[in-house]
Amino acid sequence: MAGVELKNVKKSFGLITAVQDMNVTFDEGSFTTLLGPSGCGKTTILRMVAGLEAPTDGDILVGGTRVNEVPIHKRNLGLVFQNYALFPHRTIGQNIAFGLKYRNVSKSDIADKVKAALDIVRLPGVEDRYPSQLSGGQQQRIALARAIVIEPDVLLLDEPLSALDANLREEMRVELKAIQHRIGVTSIFVTHDQSEALAMSDKIIVMSAGKMQQVGAPEEVYNSPANEFVANFLGASNILDVTVTSADNRTIVVQTPQFGTITVPRARVADLHGAKTGRLVVRAEKLRLLEATAHDGGVSAPGTVEAVDYQGQIARYFVRVGDAQFQAMNMIDGRPFEAGTGVQVAFNPQDCSVLPIES
Amino acid sequence: MSGPDRAPDLRPWFLLAPALLSIIVLVVIPMSFILVYSFYENIDLAVDRAAFQFSNWQELFRDKYYHVAIWKTLRLSVIVTILAAVLGYVPAYFIAMTRFRHRWLLLLLLILPFWVSFIIRTLSWIHILGNQGALNGLFEWLGLTDAPLSMMYNETTVIIGFLHVFLPYMILNVYVSLDGIDDNLEPAARTLGATPWQAFREVTLPLSLPGLAAGCLLVFVLTGGSYVTPLILGGPNDYLFGNLIHDAVVSELNWPMGATLSFTLLVMLGLIVVIYSRFMGINQLAKAFR
Ligand SMILES: Nc1ncnc2c1ncn2[C@@H]1O[C@H](COP(=O)(O)OP(=O)(O)O)[C@@H](O)[C@H]1O
Ligand SMILES: [Mg+2]
Numbered sequence: 001m002a003g004v005e006l007k008n009v010k011k012s013f014g015l016i017t018a019v020q021d022m023n024v025t026f027d028e029g030s031f032t033t034l035l036g037p038s039g040c041g042k043t044t045i046l047r048m049v050a051g052l053e054a055p056t057d058g059d060i061l062v063g064g065t066r067v068n069e070v071p072i073h074k075r076n077l078g079l080v081f082q083n084y085a086l087f088p089h090r091t092i093g094q095n096i097a098f099g100l101k102y103r104n105v106s107k108s109d110i111a112d113k114v115k116a117a118l119d120i121v122r123l124p125g126v127e128d129r130y131p132s133q134l135s136g137g138q139q140q141r142i143a144l145a146r147a148i149v150i151e152p153d154v155l156l157l158d159e160p161l162s163a164l165d166a167n168l169r170e171e172m173r174v175e176l177k178a179i180q181h182r183i184g185v186t187s188i189f190v191t192h193d194q195s196e197a198l199a200m201s202d203k204i205i206v207m208s209a210g211k212m213q214q215v216g217a218p219e220e221v222y223n224s225p226a227n228e229f230v231a232n233f234l235g236a237s238n239i240l241d242v243t244v245t246s247a248d249n250r251t252i253v254v255q256t257p258q259f260g261t262i263t264v265p266r267a268r269v270a271d272l273h274g275a276k277t278g279r280l281v282v283r284a285e286k287l288r289l290l291e292a293t294a295h296d297g298g299v300s301a302p303g304t305v306e307a308v309d310y311q312g313q314i315a316r317y318f319v320r321v322g323d324a325q326f327q328a329m330n331m332i333d334g335r336p337f338e339a340g341t342g343v344q345v346a347f348n349p350q351d352c353s354v355l356p357i358e359s
Numbered sequence: 360m361s362g363p364d365r366a367p368d369l370r371p372w373f374l375l376a377p378a379l380l381s382i383i384v385l386v387v388i389p390m391s392f393i394l395v396y397s398f399y400e401n402i403d404l405a406v407d408r409a410a411f412q413f414s415n416w417q418e419l420f421r422d423k424y425y426h427v428a429i430w431k432t433l434r435l436s437v438i439v440t441i442l443a444a445v446l447g448y449v450p451a452y453f454i455a456m457t458r459f460r461h462r463w464l465l466l467l468l469l470i471l472p473f474w475v476s477f478i479i480r481t482l483s484w485i486h487i488l489g490n491q492g493a494l495n496g497l498f499e500w501l502g503l504t505d506a507p508l509s510m511m512y513n514e515t516t517v518i519i520g521f522l523h524v525f526l527p528y529m530i531l532n533v534y535v536s537l538d539g540i541d542d543n544l545e546p547a548a549r550t551l552g553a554t555p556w557q558a559f560r561e562v563t564l565p566l567s568l569p570g571l572a573a574g575c576l577l578v579f580v581l582t583g584g585s586y587v588t589p590l591i592l593g594g595p596n597d598y599l600f601g602n603l604i605h606d607a608v609v610s611e612l613n614w615p616m617g618a619t620l621s622f623t624l625l626v627m628l629g630l631i632v633v634i635y636s637r638f639m640g641i642n643q644l645a646k647a648f649r
Contacts (some may be wrong), residue, residue, distance in 0.1 A: 038469040052546050073557075079550040085543035089565050098561075102552030150551060
């Protein structure tokens with residue numbers, strides 16, 4: 001087991017820059033997620049760590065040793081591919097034993113280890129079947145078993161759950177995290193799914209267009225997004241232009257066109273570089289819709305529901321306040337508001353954050 | 360279900376009809392004529408008597424000349440097939456694995472020769488290897504030889520001629536197989552500890568075997584049924600079974616014997632195809648032409 005470090009790592013494919021200047025540490029034994037939209041360079045980073053791509057520039061360290069020149073088969077990393085990449089002409093047992101053949105493990109030990117790995121992924125007794133005879137979720141587990149049976153220094157997971165259907169995905173998410181916790185292997189997990197990232201990670205690296213946008217614990221990235229991209233990528237956010245009217249050590253007061261003045265705690269305000277304007281971020285689930293006459297102590301303004309997206313336990317509302325449209329995600333108790341209804345739109349100032357205006 | 364619904368569904372037969380009809384008209388009926396003709400009696404040049412007798416078949420089973428031809432055909436087909444497999448795999452692998460964006464261009468290059476008659480392509484070797492050919496000209500110009508080297512009209516030139524014409528079939532078949540392999544399998548093997556060669560041997564090679572087998576079948580059958588290439592590029596001893604048919608029909612004007620030999624060749628090559636399809640499934644062949 002070992003930590004991983006990327007130092008000034010860059011990767012270009014011809015004119016395309018897939019990864020720009022990555023500087024990041026993956027702590028030993030931790031579970032770190034690379035989160036970002038499709039095409040932002042997540043797979044490329046994993047492939048560079050695995051040795052399947054050579055970085056255009058920069059150093060990759062595993063356990064403190066530079067591995068740029070170490071060939072793939074000597075890196076001892078477990079890679080789980082997005083499409084599983086099981087060997088279709090080999091049985092499940094042979095698939096899992098594949099990596100052990102190159103590691104001087106005796107025949108009887110191989111059988112034991114394969115059995116143990118299948119127990120870990122909770123699929124005992126499928127040694128003699130072929131990959132095509134298993135379901136997607138089962139193939140996924142076999143791919144994981146094949147990667148962990150070699151006791152890799154680092155486990156690399158490339159969107160391993162994205163091909164599964166929603167229920168299975170949530171189940172596997174818990175299980176995968178439990179397995180990682182049990183064997184304690186340093187893991188780098190790639191996903192474009194924010195809820196997966198938030199649920200599983202010790203640390204999240206949010207990426208966009210080959211660049212790191214924010215690195216932090218799930219709560220940190222979720223509650224204090226470093227920029228608008230992060231604010232929007234991790235759940236829906238309402239963003240409005242504001243002017244700063246006054247500031248002290250603990251709070252800053254901003255003026256909004258729709259909600260009047262709002263006092264935001266300092267801790268939730270990014271460095272505005274002295275600018276008098278900024279952007280206020282309110283997450284959709286922090287925005288509450290109340291009866292038109294009600295008040296609950298937060299900042300509020302009257303609005304009209306324009307559309308409702310009913311999702312069972314929760315509803316996503318599109319409401320108009322003044323000349324702006326806002327999104328609100330609310331739990332439904334009783335009946336959801338209907339389109340056309342007049343409502344109060346409310347939120348708590350301590351749930352907002354303020355970002356600088358990006359040029 | 361009741362009444363009229365019980366009538367057997369004829370739709371599959373309607374759909375199959377065009378294919379069945381063409382096979383019957385173009386293959387089954389002509390082959391039946393050939394089989395019938397093999398029992399006729401040849402009286403004189405081009406004079407046959409309708410009969411049901413076995414003299415042609417008896418001659419085939421008795422005369423060593425024919426057995427030697429069968430052996431020569433088998434031997435040469437095996438040699439050409441093995442060489443084509445080895446020489447064809449490499450370019451197929453290259454085309455399948457290249458990151459070159461215009462891969463279709465490479466495939467087009469492979470198909471381009473089909474636009475020139477294969478007889479002309481075969482004849483071209485006379486201008487390359489013949490006494491007045493390009494190679495001898497080059498040797499002389501370099502001062503390596505004084506007199507032209509005799510390189511033509513032997514088994515080697517026949518093999519070269521076959522490879523030249525049949526390699527694209529092998530390359531295409533292997534390419535299709537390689538192209539169908541998940542790109543992540545070899546990397547997966549590599550991360551698990553296999554060297555590049557081990558990953559190829561354990562993963563890519565076995566998964567490309569169906570295409571390789573299909574290519575081998577095509578090359579084997581095409582070689583086994585040829586007569587033009589040995590005629591143009593071979594010496595007097597480089598005849599194949601197909602040349603005997605050609606001789607019987609064209610030179611000796613003995614059609615009943617020609618029919619007997621044709622049917623024999625058909626059965627032998629057909630047997631190879633049957634054995635192949637027992638093991639590989641004939642579908643694999645269709646993939647290369649999609
Ligand atoms: N082998 C390659 N050749 C050219 N461009 C590539 C290659 N691999 C990835 N890219 C490009 O690099 C960028 C990042 O790709 P990737 O790492 O696969 O993104 P992600 O996994 O985040 O979806 C994309 O623009 C992609 O088109
Ligand atoms: Mg990807």
